Amino acid sequence: MNRRTFLVATALLVFTGIAAMLWQQAGQEIEASACNTAELGLSGDAPLELWAIFSRDCARRYVEETPDEAPRLIVTLGFPSVLFEHLSKREALQVISGAMNEGDRGFFAQDSEILARLNALPRSPEIEKIEDFLQFLPPGDAPSQSPDSAWRLSVLPIWNDAKAAALFVQGCETVDCQASRTSCPGEVGLIDKLKLAQGDARLSDVAALCPISHEWILALRRAGIVDTLCTSTLQVNAAMNDIEILERGCFPEDMQLMSYDALSPNDAVMFLRERFARQALAEIDRPSLDYVANYFPSAAAYLLSGKIAE
Numbered sequence: 001m002n003r004r005t006f007l008v009a010t011a012l013l014v015f016t017g018i019a020a021m022l023w024q025q026a027g028q029e030i031e032a033s034a035c036n037t038a039e040l041g042l043s044g045d046a047p048l049e050l051w052a053i054f055s056r057d058c059a060r061r062y063v064e065e066t067p068d069e070a071p072r073l074i075v076t077l078g079f080p081s082v083l084f085e086h087l088s089k090r091e092a093l094q095v096i097s098g099a100m101n102e103g104d105r106g107f108f109a110q111d112s113e114i115l116a117r118l119n120a121l122p123r124s125p126e127i128e129k130i131e132d133f134l135q136f137l138p139p140g141d142a143p144s145q146s147p148d149s150a151w152r153l154s155v156l157p158i159w160n161d162a163k164a165a166a167l168f169v170q171g172c173e174t175v176d177c178q179a180s181r182t183s184c185p186g187e188v189g190l191i192d193k194l195k196l197a198q199g200d201a202r203l204s205d206v207a208a209l210c211p212i213s214h215e216w217i218l219a220l221r222r223a224g225i226v227d228t229l230c231t232s233t234l235q236v237n238a239a240m241n242d243i244e245i246l247e248r249g250c251f252p253e254d255m256q257l258m259s260y261d262a263l264s265p266n267d268a269v270m271f272l273r274e275r276f277a278r279q280a281l282a283e284i285d286r287p288s289l290d291y292v293a294n295y296f297p298s299a300a301a302y303l304l305s306g307k308i309a310e
Contacts, residue, residue, distance in 0.1 A: 035061040043307060050299035052077060053272050056111055060085075076265045076295060078106065081113040093126065100133045103221025105157060106229040106250075106270045108137055136164055136224075146171035150180060153190055157224025158197050160249070164224075165197040184210035188223040196225055203247055212243055220246070230270055237262035250274070257288035265295040272299075282306070 035058040037044070037051050052062035052073075059077045063070050074082055080099070083092040099107040108114050115134060118127055132152045146167040147153045153175055158165040171177075172194050180190035192209060195201035206225060210216045217236045221228045226235070230250035238245045238260055251274045257263065268291060275281050281303060293300035 045302075045307070047298035047302055049296050050302055053269055053296070053299065054110075054276055056082070056113060072265075072295075076269060078108070078266060078269055079111045080108060081111050081117040084117055089121065093130075096130055097126065100130055101218075101222070102232040103218055103224070103228045104231055104266075105134075105137060105224070106231065107266065108134055109229055110273060136161070146174075148174060150175050150177075150190060153177065154180075154188070154193075155222060155224060157228065158193070159225055159227050168197040169194065182206075182209050185213050185216035186219050188219055188225065193223055193225060204244070207243055207246060212240060214240070217246075229274070231264050231266050233262050233264045234260050234267045253278075253280075256285045257291055258285070263291065268292045268295055 035048070035051060035055065037046070037055075037058065040051060040054050040058075042051065048058065048062050048065065051058035053059075056079045059073070059079050060082055062077075063073050063082065066073065070086065074086060075095070080092070080096050083095055087095070115131065115137075118131055118134075121127055129151070132147075132149075133155045135147070135152065135155070136157050147156050148171065153168060153171045156164060156168050156171070158168050172190065175190070177190035177194045182189035182192050188206065188209075192201065192206050196203065196206055203225060207216075207220060210219075214236050217226075217239050218232060220226045221232060221235065226246045227249035228235075235246075235250065241261075251257075251271055257268065257271045260267075271288070272281070272284075272292065275284055284303060286304070289300045289304055292303075
């Protein structure tokens with residue numbers, strides 16, 4: 001298989017299909033957003049476009065100031081709570097459910113308001129299912145009690161998180177995880193996830209339970225046993241060529257954005273956030289910033305200027 005021609009359809013790309021609806025509503029008046037740039041630690045001359053990548057409030061301000069780009073920006077920046085300001089509840093939930101089905105936790109990870117926004121909606125099985133999927137977001141923010149249902153255990157992310165893994169094991173004391181077997185290619189059984197959480201199996205062992213495929217990698221992502229802070233576009237294509245890359249996570253320190261063959265603009269955002277969290281923006285190479293410039297030219301130009309290293 002030609003690795004450059006194998007591309008997968010992802011929910012994050014499908015999201016742009018709602019652009020026509022957003023265009024009609026982009027002019028909607030929205031309460032002015034606060035944007036505390038001092039909290040981000042960037043210099044005062046950093047463009048709003050860069051601040052918008054790291055802050056929900058700055059993203060809202062950016063969208064307000066660039067209404068013609070609102071459809072693309074809301075989806076690309078990954079602040080799903082802002083969708084409710086531009087779409088109907090049903091349309092916003094369709095986008096959010098699409099991300100859940102792809103295991104794209106990175107789409108939610110930076111949005112501190114998404115759970116509050118969901119909690120404010122009338123209760124429904126769909127909303128409760130999404131809330132369960134958003135357990136442990138942001139990553140490492142573990143609940144105090146173990147999940148009490150098979151569904152909540154199935155989507156509990158345990159990637160690189162010992163506390164989450166311990167809670168999963170504890171949850172299996174009340175939920176019959178032994179009865180949940182892996183079903184290829186769409187579902188990771190709780191019994192196999194339990195072996196991983198207990199240290200009785202490696203990720204490679206679980207990944208080898210089914211033939212490698214787009215659907216199987218999505219199942220691994222939904223189960224939260226791989227790093228899901230990148231899109232399925234990036235991860236599925238990378239893993240189809242080298243399954244061992246799942247062991248390393250989305251953005252290893254020794255890899256740049258353009259180390260990957262298939263990307264989405266959302267991956268550019270998530271890559272910048274990962275490097276920002278490690279205070280490594282100055283280490284991003286020129287090809288990666290050239291890709292970022294396709295979607296955020298001012299942010300890329302600022303990073304290329306070298307000011308971030310000052």
